[in-house]
Amino acid sequence: MSDTTAQPGLDSLSKSFEPAALEAHWGPEWERRGYGAAGFRGTGAPQAGEPAFSIQLPPPNVTGTLHMGHAFNQTIMDSLTRYHRMRGFNTAWVPGTDHAGIATQIVVERQLQEQGISRHDMGPTPPEARKNFVAKVWEWKEKSGNTITTQMRRMGDSVDWSREYFTMDDKLSKVVTDTFVKLYEQGLIYRGKRLVNWDPKLQSAVSDLEVESEEKDGSLWHIAYPLADGSGQLVVATTRPETMLGDVAVMVHPEDERYKHLIGKMVNLPLCDRQIPVISDDYVDKEFGTGVVKVTPAHDQNDYAVGQRHQLPMICVLTLQATVNENAPAKYQGLDRFVARKAVVADLEAIGALVEVKKHKLMVPICTRTGQVVEPMLTDQWFVAMSKVSDQDPTGKSIAQKAIDAVATGQVSFVPENWVNTYNQWMNNIQDWCISRQLWWGHQIPAWYDEEGNVIVARNEAEAQAKAPGKQLRRDDDVLDTWYSSALVPFSTMGWPEQGTAETDDYNLYLPSSVLVTGYDIIFFWVARMIMMTTHFTGRVP
Known part of the structure; x- marks a missing residue:
């Protein structure tokens, strides 16, 4: 039995739900009504x-x-x-x-x-x-x-x-500049030459968090380094033979009976007219390769730490474009790093120094932004000191410690709770934060240099000039890491009081905020840094 009676309005109903027209009308209407x-x-x-x-x-x-x-x-x-x-x-x-x-x-x-x-x-x-x-x-x-x-x-x-x-609005940019100046005045921002992740295509430092390791098929080259006294040789195992041009030592484990008697001796660096020492360090894995490793502090993060411990020189043999520079023998200068690798291996084989080549799976650092192989590079960068306590801080705690305490005391809680372990693991092993990027788009670092290279940090050029009267100033070209400005949004968006101004109603009403809904993948990028910066500058949790 069918009902053929027309019901008012039903004949105009669509047979399927089509939200486009409804959304187009009600969305703007709700916004108009506030x-x-x-x-x-x-x-x-x-x-x-x-x-x-x-x-x-x-x-x-x-x-x-x-x-x-x-x-x-x-x-x-x-x-x-x-x-x-x-x-x-x-x-x-x-x-x-x-x-x-x-x-x-x-x-x-x-x-x-x-x-x-x-x-x-x-x-x-x-x-x-x-x-x-x-x-x-x-x-x-x-x-x-x-x-x-x-x-x-x-x-x-x-x-x-x-x-x-x-985040590039004038209001938020002022807070970015003000916090940078304050951290510098507190001794918590500094500029130094450190080994950073360098993207040769981007021509900029990138964060550890923007680098992913990918497993790739590679090789393990065994290279003979002759002892300078002619008594024999040490065979070094390496996955990056091109960086041997910047070697400053070879290293063995202090308890490795095979090599104990050689510690302190010198070896001739193949393909280079230099002698380098044999040193010992617990970092060496006696079971890996031959138990002897090369030390290139300017081109490897672990070697950099070894170089710091042993006060070794740092010889950089690559340009910022990842080509071989003037610190290497002339025949390799100007070659791309991977072309140089092939040339070095061929020359080692020609002089009889290439002992063995083994297939080897290795983890290669890739920049997630460009897909380029990241190169550890010794460059001048700006850093925030994560574990240093400022003399001006009445709490006696570092930026990192305040953030650790905020979670430990329950002021900040994670749901699910197991992500606390991820947070604490990173925070308890935190390194100083490299905040400079060699880009043109972003918050330009508020620092100027005079003719002698002295640094003047100020809120604007007029203030910088006042601090260096009569000097010709040049502004730093670098910009700040994007995550620096986004770390400030809990208070930069709420009218964080600038110098000499009163706290706003929004600042007092909406900070601390109530909840954050986000992905676990940015706990390091954003969440931890928001907690650090907000607790440090406001004494409140985001």
Whole structure:
């Protein structure tokens, strides 16, 4: 039996749910009405006596598009926010996007490459080229940088769009500069020549956290290093024969009976007109290879630590482009590192110094941004001292220790709880944070140099000039690691008081924030650094 009676309105219903038209109408309408506004039940104004609920949106890269991970996380955040808003909490869900220094620069550089030019071609002088390139990035950001926030609007995220930020905004940039100057004045930011992960294509240092090790098929070359007194030879096992051009020692385990009698002697470095010592260190694995390893402190992280312990010289034999430099024999100079490897191996074989070659699986460090093999490189960089206690700090604790304590005391908790172990393992073994990047897009480091190379750190050029009257100043070319500015958002977005200004209502109402919904993969990148920076500068947890 069929009912043929027409029912009002039913004939206009679509046979399938098509949300596009509904989203297109109600999303903008909700935003126009300010339903996501912070404060009491979306009124935009706080209600005295009511509790606060605040949540930071993990700022997606300005280059990004919404993926399922974002959608999942944001659904949880939206549910929590709507729940507390309806309960009458003073509620703030703060949205924003990250300027994504490396990723954004790569996007714009690729667009330039399609036109047959590089960023260096964008002006008659390097400063002009840089200025024009940065302007080009801002132009790209205005045209294409709102893709992900447009998608969030379509999804119906009830964030407070009036609070939307970009990490390169003037307001947030001032906080970036102010915190840098404060850390420098506290003795917690310094500049030094250290071994860092270097991307030859990007021409910049990259974080340990932006490097992934990939297992690849390689070789283990066994090379004979003749003893200088003619009494024999030591056979060294290495996976990178090209770096032997920068060797400063060969090393054995102090308890290895095979080599104890040779410690302190000299060997001739093949292919180079140099002699280097035989040293001993517990770092050597007696069972690996021949039990003898070469030491190249300027081109290996572990060797760098050995070099520091034994006060060895550091000979860098590669340029920033990963070609062989003038510190190596002339015949190799100018060769790409992998071409040089083949040449060195061929020459070792020709002189009878290549004892054996074995197939070997090895872990190769790859930059996740460019896919390039990362080169450990000795360069001048800026660092934040993670474990040093500032003389100006009344707590007597380092930046890292404050963050460790915040979790240990339960001020910050992890769900699921097992991620506490991951956090603590990294924090308890933390290294000083390399915060400089050799890029043009980002927060330029607020440091200037006079003619003698003295460093002047200041909030602006006028302040720097006042500290060095009559001196010709040159600004540092480097920019800050993107994660530096994003580590500040718990308080930089809440009106953290600048010098001589009072605390804002937002700062007191919404910091500490209530919850963070994010992926475990950025516990190191972002979560730990937010905890460190926020506890250090505000005494509160994010």
